[in-house]
Amino acid sequence: MARMTFADLAARAQARPAVANQPIIRVGMSTCGIAAGADPVFAALNAAVKDRSLDWRVRRTGCAGMCSMEPLVEVTLPGQPAVMFGGVTPEFATQIVVDCAAGKPLPAENRVPGLAELARVAGDPVPAAGEDAPRQYRIVMRNCGVIDPEEIDEYIDRGGYQALGKVLSSMTPEQVIGELKTAGLRGRGGAGFPAWLKWNLTRESKGDEHIIVCNGDEGDPGAYMDRSVLEGDPHAVLEGMIIGGFVIGATTGFFYIRAEYPLAIQRIEKAIRQAKAAGLLGKNILGTEFSFTVEVRLGAGAFVCGEETALIASLEGQRGTPRPRPPYPSVKGLWGQPTMINNVESLANLSQIVARGGEWFSTIGVGRSTGTKVFAVTGKVKNAGLVEIPMGMTLREVVEGICGGTSSGGPIKAVQTGGPSGGLIPATELDTPITYEHLQKLGSYMGSGGMMVMDESDDLVELSRFYLGFCVDESCGKCAPCRIGGTQMLRLLDRIADGKGTTADVATIKRLARAMQRASLCGLGQGAPSPILSALRYFESEFADRLVPEAN
Amino acid sequence: MSPTPTQTEDDVAVIAKRWKDKRGSLIMALHALQDRYGYVPREAAMNLGEQMNVPLARIYEVLTFYNYFRLKSPGKHVVSVCMGTACYLKGAPQLLSQASDALGIAPGETSEDGEYHLQVVRCVGCCGLAPVATVNGELLAKVTGESLAAHLPSPSVSNDGKA
Incomplete structure (x- = not known):
């Protein structure tokens, strides 16, 4: 692709993509889809189309979010609404083409709800209370399952890079920060720190250079929206990163991505190459004075590296151990320079906030939790997958309304948010709206978006042990409260799980938990006691039933 | 199935050349080694340290911290x-x-x-x-x-x- 100019971008915004007069078949080919068998399905479709010399388009696309129904195939016939098929086999895929080519109607089997039934996307009206509309609203996932993530043109055809053009042609960094402030976007990595404040702090810090980092070290076992967005719409994250670079005055950006996500790495690397070729990255972006390069760096399997100071150490080629803050990375980060670290999902929101305005974004969600949040709803749930909802929706609407309740059809016992640093929420609290504040009040937190559903068969003492075991394994060992506190707490928990614990052990666990929360160096140690504390708070009887009476 | 010394040297030279002058590249170079052999052979790590000017202690400090890196051949x-x-x-x-x-x-x-x-x-x-x-x-x-x-x-x- 030739280097683009502002005029090219403007022309692309005006151009309406021609209405296809040929059938289009899209196959979900993110990690989930491929694991479920999308590769042979894609091959079968291509072969069937080729064998019959049909002028049809068979396209690859990202994850539509309905992971448990993969492989997904969406068929759009000219002038007809798209039809989505789930659990598609190569044989069934061939059948679709054969039937269609013979003029027969599309098969009635294996149909699942299509994207239009599932979600509205950024630009559609925000559903009003009580309105009969799809429950999901997709800003971050607006292109996931729609475009071919490996084709920059498809991203641009959907309005991609228009926000970057707007920023570089007509906005000052202060104006972008102003829009972020109006939008009220808060960090989607877990803590919910106001994005505008972080951007502003980094921008105002003095240094030899400013650096922006995209945190794609999605370590929470059970959260995978970052992987899915990087795989399904890499340019959206890249565009957010380039805008961020311009705002804080950076010339270099780094993607820090888990090594466990090979496809995400491959797709973001390809996106970077394409953006460079199009003049949207590199020297003199869109013909302006602004030059910015982006490089990819991999994690190496350390949960603690999601913590920003540990991530910095890792990027510098050291052990991923955190250090005390302040100074915050916005003042002293990578190689001592002002560094802004943003989560993948936060950056994916950026272009939409700039293009549609902070005001628009702030009308979605409730109170101080504006916008949407993507959740990975998994565990004992009927329709496991990714959902993106306006904040303020209740947990029940997500787990029961969108995801169909438990897979067994039985009652929900608990829902866990925030992963190993989050907490269990009992079924009695499911009518709580999903906001940063409400979840915290329940003893959990937003986290990066894992939402684990537990049914009556799940043993919460064992689950507490699982989460704590994870944190003990992943503790970097630098500070004593986390290293020693976690290990001791796990021993006590082992004793309780084995039926040898006493009420004194429970009291000790609570005391250790307080010490860890107050004295640990970083979020890993501070958050590690959350699962067990919430289990003790809401399900104390499960622990009490296993205790031995204390000898007098 | 240990690599031969000359083979290792060639591989390491390519990897070191690619990453030596880039910032924040030690972990990337180690990934490249592991991709090549399925683990990080000691010879290769020593060689890499020399060529990238990183003390061996520092390389092992990193290798042993991160779960992803293996120090022994994992098998086929x-x-x-x-x-x-x-x-x-x-x-x-x-x-x-x-x-x-x-x-x-x-x-x-x-x-x-x-x-x-x-x-x-x-x-x-x-x-x-x-x-x-x-x-x-x-x-x-x-x-x-x-x-x-x-x-x-x-x-x-x-x-x-x-x-």
Whole structure:
């Protein structure tokens, strides 16, 4: 692709993509889809189309979010609404083409709800209370399952890079920060720190250079929206990163991505190459004075590296151990320079906030939790997958309304948010709206978006042990409260799980938990006691039933 | 299957050349070594340290901190069972013990003939299809002990030793 100019971008915004007069078949080919068998399905479709010399388009696309129904195939016939098929086999895929080519109607089997039934996307009206509309609203996932993530043109055809053009042609960094402030976007990595404040702090810090980092070290076992967005719409994250670079005055950006996500790495690397070729990255972006390069760096399997100071150490080629803050990375980060670290999902929101305005974004969600949040709803749930909802929706609407309740059809016992640093929420609290504040009040937190559903068969003492075991394994060992506190707490928990614990052990666990929360160096140690504390708070009887009476 | 010294030198020279002058590149260079051999051989690490001007102690400090790096050859076929929360809830512990029985090795071990390596991994991010496992990097969805066994490559099939 030739280097683009502002005029090219403007022309692309005006151009309406021609209405296809040929059938289009899209196959979900993110990690989930491929694991479920999308590769042979894609091959079968291509072969069937080729064998019959049909002028049809068979396209690859990202994850539509309905992971448990993969492989997904969406068929759009000219002038007809798209039809989505789930659990598609190569044989069934061939059948679709054969039937269609013979003029027969599309098969009635294996149909699942299509994207239009599932979600509205950024630009559609925000559903009003009580309105009969799809429950999901997709800003971050607006292109996931729609475009071919490996084709920059498809991203641009959907309005991609228009926000970057707007920023570089007509906005000052202060104006972008102003829009972020109006939008009220808060960090989607877990803590919910106001994005505008972080951007502003980094921008105002003095240094030899400013650096922006995209945190794609999605370590929470059970959260995978970052992987899915990087795989399904890499340019959206890249565009957010380039805008961020311009705002804080950076010339270099780094993607820090888990090594466990090979496809995400491959797709973001390809996106970077394409953006460079199009003049949207590199020297003199869109013909302006602004030059910015982006490089990819991999994690190496350390949960603690999601913590920003540990991530910095890792990027510098050291052990991923955190250090005390302040100074915050916005003042002293990578190689001592002002560094802004943003989560993948936060950056994916950026272009939409700039293009549609902070005001628009702030009308979605409730109170101080504006916008949407993507959740990975998994565990004992009927329709496991990714959902993106306006904040303020209740947990029940997500787990029961969108995801169909438990897979067994039985009652929900608990829902866990925030992963190993989050907490269990009992079924009695499911009518709580999903906001940063409400979840915290329940003893959990937003986290990066894992939402684990537990049914009556799940043993919460064992689950507490699982989460704590994870944190003990992943503790970097630098500070004593986390290293020693976690290990001791796990021993006590082992004793309780084995039926040898006493009420004194429970009291000790609570005391250790307080010490860890107050004295640990970083979020890993501070958050590690959350699962067990919430289990003790809401399900104390499960622990009490296993205790031995204390000898007098 | 240890690489020969000259082979190692050539490989390391290429890797060192690519990453030496880039910032924040030590971990990337180590990834490149592991991609090449399936683990980070000691000879190669020493060689890399010399060429990138990084003390060996620093390299081992990093290698031993991160779970992803292996210091021993994992064997020809690497079987990973995901132990993320979703997989855990959906029976990953049972799956792991079935895999362990089938291969005759404990998690973290390599079979004596060097054919199989069994390991636990923390969430490969495919939670909607739990439980999942990977065999030589290929992801298997909604795995059972039987389906995993069916996917195990037979011992004599050789590959180039990559993970």
